Amino acid sequence: MSCNRTLGRTLWRIAGLLLAVLLLLSVFAAQSLAQTGSGGIELLSSGVTSKFQEGILFDAEVRSSAEIEEIAVRFRIGQREIGAYEYLEPDEQSGGESVRASVFYRTNTSARYIAPGTIITYSFEVTDVDGNRLDTEESEYIYHDDRYEWEEITNGIVTVSYHGPVSFRAEELLDATVQTLENMGPLLGAGVDDPIRITMYNNWPEMRPALPPDSVTTRRELITEGQAHSPEGVLLVLGGAPRASGIASHEVTHILVHRAGEGSLGRVPSWLNEGLAEFGNIQPGDSYDRALLRAIQRDDLLPITGMNGQPGTPEDVIIFYGQARSIVRFMVEEYGAEKMRELMATIKSGKNYRNAIPEVYGITPLELENQWRDSLGVPHRNLPDAESALPTALPTAALSLLSIDALRQQGSGATAVPAAAATVAPERTATPAPEATAVPQPTTVPTAVPAAARAEQVAGTAVAALSEMERENGEGSGGSCGIPTRGGIVEMSSVALLVGLAWLWARRRAGN
Structure with missing residues (x-):
């Protein structure tokens, strides 16, 4: 009786081993079929290699009765929602049937950096010129820092x-x-x-x-x-x-x-x-x-x-x-x-x-x-009021052009208003600006000119006249010449000085 029980246990063990072998063979067969696409495209080998600090090398060797057209790799980095897709470049080809290809995915920039320890999930996609296609099963690779044994x-x-x-x-x-x-x-x-x-x-x-x-x-x-x-x-x-x-x-x-x-x-x-x-x-x-x-x-x-x-x-x-x-x-x-x-x-x-x-x-x-x-127990943080957050407007002084008419008014006793006290810029008057007067050429007998007209001529030519005198004498004036202002009011004494200088310059030119 004991012998029969021993024989029975042995048979059950043998049956269990046979069943396990059959299961393993079925798994290998399924994997083999998964690596073979329509038309007989076959994945012979594939791999991923870490080139730490520089990138990841994907490589594959495939075989087909027709010419291989494209080999690509799809991969996902860690748990990112969006994957990547790269085409492999052929390295070798033997009789148009076996092709080895690879691609180097660089990771040495901030945009493409991959941290050590990241899981890379990848698969290959192969097509030939007859339209046959092979999609391999996904595999995982740990992108380790290859400087050390982990x-x-x-x-x-x-x-x-x-x-x-x-x-x-x-x-x-x-x-x-x-x-x-x-x-x-x-x-x-x-x-x-x-x-x-x-x-x-x-x-x-x-x-x-x-x-x-x-x-x-x-x-x-x-x-x-x-x-x-x-x-x-x-x-x-x-x-x-x-x-x-x-x-x-x-x-x-x-x-x-x-x-x-x-x-x-x-x-x-x-x-x-x-x-x-x-x-x-x-x-x-x-x-x-x-x-x-x-x-x-x-x-x-x-x-x-x-x-x-x-x-x-x-x-x-x-x-x-x-x-x-x-x-x-x-x-x-x-x-x-x-x-x-x-x-x-x-x-x-x-x-x-x-x-x-x-x-x-x-x-x-x-x-x-x-x-x-x-x-x-600390004070609240409050947002600033909308009004206090606005910039404060600063008053702007009104500016106006200085014309000969203004000089005439000042000479006749008209009172000028200082620019800083003005609140609104004065409207432009209808009086046309005086036309430019050509510098008169001196003659042997100078012609008398009314004082008012002479002032208009001087206002337009005083600076040029003094500059011409400086060039002829070869001397510097030590400063610029202009019409000085004080509080926005033009001094008539300065105008008289300019008139006198212009007259002396004209007589000198006439004497030459």
Whole structure:
């Protein structure tokens, strides 16, 4: 009886092994069929290679009975909504049947930068001249920093890549990230099932080349301890930093804020984004609280809800973070987590936060800020009145042209009104301006000219006459010649002087 039972168990094991083999063969057959398109196009090999800091190399080798027309690769970077499409260039061709091709996708610019640890999902598309087409199944590739050999730890959702004997640090980052997902995911209404990958560097010289291209000055002056690439679901963390777990916690909250509140239409303002990231930080420091307390004591708080971005000075940036965390804490404690989830969803739908906050909370952003200020016992922030914000008009002095008629009026005893006292510019009179009078050529016997007419001639020629005399004598006058004014009134003594000088110049020319 015992022998029969043993034989029975053996047969069941053999049957189970045969079934497993059949299943494996069916899977391989399905994969083989998936890599063969209509008309017999076949993918012989394919691959992706990281050329870190420069780009990614896609290559493929295909075969077909007809001439290969095009080979292209479709790929999606991380969790971005929009993918990319590139054509491969043929490298070799053997008898028109086998073609090897490749394309190098550059990532060494800010616009095309890809963070280390990003998942690249890709597939190939092949067509031949007969119209046959092959679409391969999607594959995944991890774009690693190829300067190091990486090890990984994961809980299935969060994966930490590290190198060197620092597994204990990697485990701390993993635990901090998982805890933050559990705390902040429900608060924000963010999905926590999509993968998150963390690349941990041991020191700043290791991490600096992995960051997006920036100016050399910025890299020298700043040390980045953490950086979130939210659309890709990727974090870069400086594992040797004193509060590395807090850095990972802060940065992963940015990813959750992006998932809950941002999309093709919606953008979460910086003060709310950073405030939530610090609110979710499981290992916060006290520098932000100290900066906020100093700002309150000096009455130097920032207009936080009215700011479109972060301030420019380092001191104000620290105050900004402290205020942002404090006002987010007030929003959650005063109105609850449900309102925060609703706010994120409303912003993601495409509404500006200035419209989303009144819709969700029933108050304006400024009123929300003033409620927060009330909780701290500090004065309200008020917008300036519309009238006081307008520029003040300044009086403008009226200007008028000086004519010979004005000179005549002054000579006859007419009283001139100073320009500064005039409120309205005088209308142009109907009296035509005097026509230009040609400089009279001197004769041996000068002709007498009435005084008034002589004044008109002098007014038009006095400056030219004096200049001519200076050129003939070769002497400089030491200054410019003109009609001096004082309070807008022309002095007749100056006119008489000009008349005399002009007369002397005319006699001199006549004598020559």
